[in-house]
Amino acid sequence: MRFESASIMCTPALQSTDRFGDVADYFRQHKDATLCAIVDAGMRPLGCVSAAEFKNLLASPFGFSLHQKKLADALMQPGFIVVNMREKVSEALGQLHDNEAILRDGLVVVDDAGRYVGTMSGLCVFRTMNALHADMLASLTREVAERKEAEGKIKRLADSDPLTDILNRRAFVREVNQHILARLPFACAFIDLDRFKQLNDRYGHAVGDEVLRVVARRLTRHPEISDAARLGGDEFAFVICQAINAAALAEFIESVHADLMDGIDTSVGRVFVGASIGYSVHLVDANESSAMLHAADKAMLRVKSQGGGVSRFDPALDATGEDGRAIELALSAAIATGRLQPAFQPIWDVRASRIVGYEMLARWPDSGLSSDPSPGQFIPIAERLGLIDPLFWTLADKAISSLGKDDHFLAMNISPSQLTSDHFATRLEKLLNRYGVDPARIELEVTEHVFFGNLERSLAVLKPVRQLGVSLALDDFGTGYSSLSLIDQLPFSKIKIDQSFVRGRGQSFVRGKVLQATIALCREVGITSCTEGIETADDLALVADLGCDQAQGYFIGRPSWLRDGGQIPSRALSA
Numbered sequence: 001m002r003f004e005s006a007s008i009m010c011t012p013a014l015q016s017t018d019r020f021g022d023v024a025d026y027f028r029q030h031k032d033a034t035l036c037a038i039v040d041a042g043m044r045p046l047g048c049v050s051a052a053e054f055k056n057l058l059a060s061p062f063g064f065s066l067h068q069k070k071l072a073d074a075l076m077q078p079g080f081i082v083v084n085m086r087e088k089v090s091e092a093l094g095q096l097h098d099n100e101a102i103l104r105d106g107l108v109v110v111d112d113a114g115r116y117v118g119t120m121s122g123l124c125v126f127r128t129m130n131a132l133h134a135d136m137l138a139s140l141t142r143e144v145a146e147r148k149e150a151e152g153k154i155k156r157l158a159d160s161d162p163l164t165d166i167l168n169r170r171a172f173v174r175e176v177n178q179h180i181l182a183r184l185p186f187a188c189a190f191i192d193l194d195r196f197k198q199l200n201d202r203y204g205h206a207v208g209d210e211v212l213r214v215v216a217r218r219l220t221r222h223p224e225i226s227d228a229a230r231l232g233g234d235e236f237a238f239v240i241c242q243a244i245n246a247a248a249l250a251e252f253i254e255s256v257h258a259d260l261m262d263g264i265d266t267s268v269g270r271v272f273v274g275a276s277i278g279y280s281v282h283l284v285d286a287n288e289s290s291a292m293l294h295a296a297d298k299a300m301l302r303v304k305s306q307g308g309g310v311s312r313f314d315p316a317l318d319a320t321g322e323d324g325r326a327i328e329l330a331l332s333a334a335i336a337t338g339r340l341q342p343a344f345q346p347i348w349d350v351r352a353s354r355i356v357g358y359e360m361l362a363r364w365p366d367s368g369l370s371s372d373p374s375p376g377q378f379i380p381i382a383e384r385l386g387l388i389d390p391l392f393w394t395l396a397d398k399a400i401s402s403l404g405k406d407d408h409f410l411a412m413n414i415s416p417s418q419l420t421s422d423h424f425a426t427r428l429e430k431l432l433n434r435y436g437v438d439p440a441r442i443e444l445e446v447t448e449h450v451f452f453g454n455l456e457r458s459l460a461v462l463k464p465v466r467q468l469g470v471s472l473a474l475d476d477f478g479t480g481y482s483s484l485s486l487i488d489q490l491p492f493s494k495i496k497i498d499q500s501f502v503r504g505r506g507q508s509f510v511r512g513k514v515l516q517a518t519i520a521l522c523r524e525v526g527i528t529s530c531t532e533g534i535e536t537a538d539d540l541a542l543v544a545d546l547g548c549d550q551a552q553g554y555f556i557g558r559p560s561w562l563r564d565g566g567q568i569p570s571r572a573l574s575a
Contacts, residue, residue, distance in 0.1 A: 034122050083109055166230055192276045254310050326370075331387060344358035403435070446474060515546065
């Protein structure tokens, strides 16, 4: 702010030759003036007469005697304050803030050449100072607001993931700690996208980034999710703070999973990625933040190894502790040296009452650990460490080489990594040729979670496998994304009905009807049906009455592995 923008009183100045009466006339004509400037012939200020001093003179006994005096001889005050009209008010008044005469008398204003322009009364100076202070306060307020906004931006940048604009790992851990301090019920969930690396490799990182941004938007559009975060790569997490029961919580997280499984429109078209979600509940599964995050991560890794889906932390399956770390250290060497062995569980032909095939299962005998790990312990670890593919081919080589000359088939489970490999069919063909095994004797089992997680990609990988003559079975039917309308469009020759429909039929009328309907459906469309979980003679009699083709379970035979490279037995193990 400069003086030229202030209230300058452009009153005429008096000459030094003017007299006392001229000053009186000046103040009578300009009642708001507190200062009368005295100038020379060039309009440069020589001094001034203040209204206050003039009134004092009028009241004094010498007032009349001074009436005829010239200003230069008597009244002119040389110690006046002059400011340039283009000078900054803040700079001038800052230097003169202790001069009381400014507010009493005012000041004289000149132009750049030093010529008189006008005066500012004390009141105008006071108002100008107030305006200046108001501007300074407004500027300071703006500066504080801008600084707070800048600090907020810096905090948001520090707390957010630059690609998806949701929380990063550091901020997410901090928010979890805040929820724990509040001691209110909440759940923490970890997400890992399935087949994201393959999508990146196939379409490029730009498309991968599109997918990650869409995943972030889908998480944040759920009002129940209070904190959504990208932990890094294709890993996400979120917090649910609503106090809901376990069933409702599981249902909601299932809905989030279904949302993420939906197709994503990208620049190369519609793509699909699967998702594995593990979650833990505060004060139930864990109390501290590190324990909660670890529990959710363990549950996610377990469900990912099973082909994707949703799972809550289960201490019996996920709390491996020191044993888990020991397995991690030993597993890689055990696979490389062939110490893991295939075990074989018989599959029963219900009508012919004989064994017609075996399912290959993984076992780790003589592990050298405190106890031999179960598949439920080492399979998730193999998946997480990226060892599931070499594990599969090591076991497949041993199992196929052990096939006898009879007509028994060998069923093998395919993990998610096999359904992303363009070379799977070629490698399987070479293995069969090496041991002279007819492809018709091989059956590959694919779980619903794995297959339907990316239908297009799964079909592309399995098509050349079917062309070899290898048969395909849909495993664990009824536990995932069962779609009866798709069965006749897919390359499956068998459906394996999940054991839960046999075990739960007594407690659920619906389960019994679903079991009956599924077997009838298979019969109608010409697909072999196989029911798992047969543990009693009554179970076997039930599925036989319903017209099921095959059965598998402990009543038929438990898994058995070959110690000395022998052949798979051609008779029932326990039936």
